[in-house]
Amino acid sequence: MQPTATVLVYSDDSTTRAQVRLAAGRRPAPDVPPVRFLECATPAAVLEELDKGGIDVAVLDGEAVPMGGMGLCRQLKDEIFEAPPVLLLMGRPQDAWLATWSRADAAVTLPVEPVEFASALASLLRDRKLQSA
Numbered sequence: 001m002q003p004t005a006t007v008l009v010y011s012d013d014s015t016t017r018a019q020v021r022l023a024a025g026r027r028p029a030p031d032v033p034p035v036r037f038l039e040c041a042t043p044a045a046v047l048e049e050l051d052k053g054g055i056d057v058a059v060l061d062g063e064a065v066p067m068g069g070m071g072l073c074r075q076l077k078d079e080i081f082e083a084p085p086v087l088l089l090m091g092r093p094q095d096a097w098l099a100t101w102s103r104a105d106a107a108v109t110l111p112v113e114p115v116e117f118a119s120a121l122a123s124l125l126r127d128r129k130l131q132s133a
Contacts, residue, residue: 004036005125006054008084010046010069011061016089016110017041020059023114029122032129043067050076055084057124062090062098063110070095070102077103085124087117 009020017039027034038055040046043066049055058076060069069088076083088104089112090096099107105127106120 003033005033005056005128006038007035007121008038008040008046008049008055008058010040010043010058010064010072011089012041012064012066013061014041016061016063016112019112020089020117023112023117024121025118028118028125032122032125035121035125043072046072046076050080050083056128057087057121058084059087059089059121060104061110062088062095062107070098070104073102073104085128087120087124 007024009017011017021037024035038049040049046058060073062069073086073088076086085105088099088102088107089110090099090107091110093109096107106124108116108120
């Protein structure tokens with residue numbers, strides 16, 4: 001059986017988390033493993049799951065409340081040794097500079113556009129696979 005990739009999804013909005021799951025599907029591209037989603041609604045839950053390890057990609061909602069994904073991403077990159085790649089969900093394309101500031105590995109805009117999102121997620125999963133090889 002083929003291994004799965006674990007994708008952490010952080011958003012306080014269950015609709016956004018559902019959009020991410022639907023956009024990625026079971027496998028975002030034929031050349032990456034099937035994905036298993038781990039949903040978190042609070043920054044504390046994200047940190048707890050990342051401390052456990054085994055996360056291949058983190059998808060963070062930049063519009064989440066009380067802590068947006070951009071600030072959380074920067075914290076993760078500063079505090080977690082070998083933090084997983086982060087795909088940031090931004091409210092506007094003009095926020096791309098904030099995604100750079102946060103050190104996100106990729107960014108897409110909300111609402112989630114399935115083709116764009118799946119492509120970005122698959123790219124991060126491929127890069128993660130190459131790093132671990």
